[in-house]
Amino acid sequence: MQIRFDHKTVLVTGAAHGFGRAIAHRFARLGASVWAWDLNAEELQETRAQAEGRCEVRRVDVTDPQAVQEAAQEAGAVDILVNNAGGVLGQVGKPLETVTPKEWNDILAVNLSAAFYTSQAVAPGMKQRRWGRIINISSGAGLGPSLTGIQAYASAKAGLVNLTRQLCHELGPFNITVNCIAPGFVRSNPTTERQWQSYGEEGQRRLLENIALKRLGTAQNIADGVLFFASELADWVSGQVLSVDGGK
Template identity: 65%
Template sequence: MSQDFAGRTVIVTGAAHGFGRAIAAAFAARGARVWACDRQAEGLAETAPLLGPNGAVRTVDITDRAAVQALVAEAEAASADGAVDVLVNNAGGVLGQVGRPIEEIDAAAWQSIFDVNLSGAFWCAQAVAPGMKRRGGGRIVNISSGAGLGVSLTGIQAYASAKAGQIGLTRQLAHELGAWGITVNNVAPGFVRSNPTTERQWEAMGEAGQARLLGAIALHRLGTVDDIAAAVLFFASESAGWISGQVLSVDGGK
């Protein structure tokens, strides 16, 4: 199975750490010109050396539609055929929120999680779609969560809802864009200790909670960021050319 992305233009959002950094580095290692973006400039500076001489990092807030359009225009202008080949919508998260009873959730807390996890993915897909249509193909890979297929371990209602919405968006866009040879798929990771937020969640579980989590996984171990990157590379590869609208749970087996 070939995973050579030489000459391909790839955008990875949320690339300052964790999944995004691993995904961006994996594409770069396989020859892609990677545009890694995040709103955390300090983390992006650590990602940059992993992208090689053809990589680029940009500080972008994906909830800002105009900023997303500008990033895509820059990437397209630098591309040989004026289009982005692969978009990975990885940016998201809980934005520092913790689980609270439903009656305590205000409008700002609810909306902010939807903005980054769902609306941001939509803005990015909207921005790359015209170029992909002109070129006659492309790959969009969304990073959802096991929370989008079940319930959130954090108990954050907006996070589970937004990630479920992203899965619905994946299926809808797959049907809308398929006529132009554009595939749209979704990777739903299980719990991975990939960033400061998940580290805090892991510690908060305590030994008993950690044991329960591991016991519920068929392989009895946590995954790694490279496990998630491998699934993204598959969906972006030629081997997945007739796969679209699908959700792949990468969770060690539930």
């Protein structure tokens, strides 16, 4: 079965680089009309320039519900939503008692609240058309302790897993599936590259030893999982978490 997304409109958040860019490009190459959102306007232009297909980009702050609603209205009828925006926002792991309320709330906003806002914005149209796909990008940190040591990041990604399960039951009667990808460690952007280098040779070796396939994955591996959930191959799959991590 050949997977195609002709006549489908796809919205990908956090699409300036890494997973989001790879996901946007894969959908565009497979016939979809893609909207790519991010705060990084410069790298968004690179996403559009490298796309092999239709890819419109917009600078959108997904932690701002009004901005999300306005941008979603411009995108029109979104068939497939990929909630990829997230990250650690330059934070590093530190003792619980030293974490400020702003540090905590900022990470929850971009990793969890943003997915709620975008889902909230596109769900009415999906319900009206009685078809839709929502795919959330969580993390291995949502299933266990985070390599980053950042409490808010682990909590937000775990919250995204349960938001997936909750929305699955709410939206299922409208033929909308909601699923989740939990990526393992991938060197896909400047943040993960810095994290990789910080481990040193010994830490890198230990990380690889804990992966069944003994190698790191790529952003394309994550995009492949998204394509599966978005395709007709997953027509009766909802509320699921797929770990794309090389085996743990």
